[in-house]
Amino acid sequence: MTDTSVRQIDRLLAIMKRLRDPETGCPWDIVQTPASIAPFAIEEAYEVMDAIAHNDHAAIPDELGDLLLQVVYQAQMAEEAGQFDFETVAKLIADKMVRRHPHVFGDETGHSLAIWEQRKEEERRAKSEHGALAGIPLHLPALLKAAKLCNRAARVGFDWAEPAEVLDKVHEEIAELKAELGGDRDRIEDELGDVLFTVASLARKLDIDPEAALRRSNAKFTGRFEAMESMLAEEGKVMREQDLQTLEALWQNAKQKPGLR
Missing domain, CATH: 1.10.287.1080 (MazG-like)
Structure with a gap:
């Protein structure tokens, strides 16, 4: 420094x-x-x-x-x-980094995820946090938390063998959601949550960050939607005045534009 x-x-x-x-x-x-x-x-x-x-x-x-x-x-x-105070914050993170990197600051050789996780588990036990799911922040964004919960569960063997099995579970949860449509709102919310959680599980099994995947889709949707607005603006039109058939045709057109496929 x-x-x-x-x-x-x-x-x-x-x-x-x-x-x-x-x-x-x-x-x-x-x-x-x-x-x-x-x-x-x-x-x-x-x-x-x-x-x-x-x-x-x-x-x-x-x-x-x-x-x-x-x-x-x-x-x-x-x-x-x-x-x-700030010095305490800096000291604690410095101590933690040294503790979690014995291959750099200690006598151990070779970095491994197992060593990192072992140190984290020791820290959780020192805080009296027990169990595979201990220490996951309560207020994490829900999708990120779902991915972390699935990761922790998988480490102790609670996992599907293949991605295809998780995809089957996604379809099962969607069917359960479909069965609740038009009924009790709490039941619909519950089943929709199960769908989203299982999709997060599928992302983990595919080694894909669900947050990154969703951000990518958000950006893609934004680009296509703004392209639709631009096409309408060129004709002096606005989106709210178009019927659904026209909007669908514009959407399909936008999807073909470079960078928006």
């Missing part, structure tokens, strides 16, 4: 402390709590991902800074409450 980077992190910590000063700080920052600020960390993390996905090297450090600010913010509030 360079002297300049050390000075800048100290500067950031000092800025955050001043923003939170109850007498001379920013009125908005002063009234924030760990709970009110927490959602911003998720938002900033996704903005980092977006900048990386777009290979935007100008935006990446800026977005990483926004994410770092969330860590500094939480640490400042915790220090005010006498709980921990």
Whole structure:
């Protein structure tokens, strides 16, 4: 780490402390709590991902800074409450990285996922978190959490042998959802959840990140939809005034455009 980077992190910590000063700080920052600020960390993390996905090297450090600010913010509030400070946060992650990489910082040779998972399991036991599913954050996005639950279950042998078996289960869950359509809303929601969970299981079995797959489909849908709007705009028309048959024809046209197939 360079002297300049050390000075800048100290500067950031000092800025955050001043923003939170109850007498001379920013009125908005002063009234924030760990709970009110927490959602911003998720938002900033996704903005980092977006900048990386777009290979935007100008935006990446800026977005990483926004994410770092969330860590500094939480640490400042915790220090005010006498709980921990930024140094504690940095020390804990540094200790964890050393502990999980004995092949780099210790006497063991060769990196393996098994060693990494073993260290994580030891950490969970130290926190009195027991069981294959222990330690998965409660508030993870549902699709990401489903993938993690499936991964953990598979590690202890609760898994299908082949992807085709999971696909059969997807069809089974869809049939159960179909049978509930038009009935009780809670039952429909329950069966739809089963469909989504099983699809996440299929993604894991195919070694595909379901979040990445869905982001790809989201981008594809956005591109095709905007192409439809552009085609209509060229004729001086708007989408809401078209019938479904016209919209379907436009959709099929959009699907044939380069980059949207």
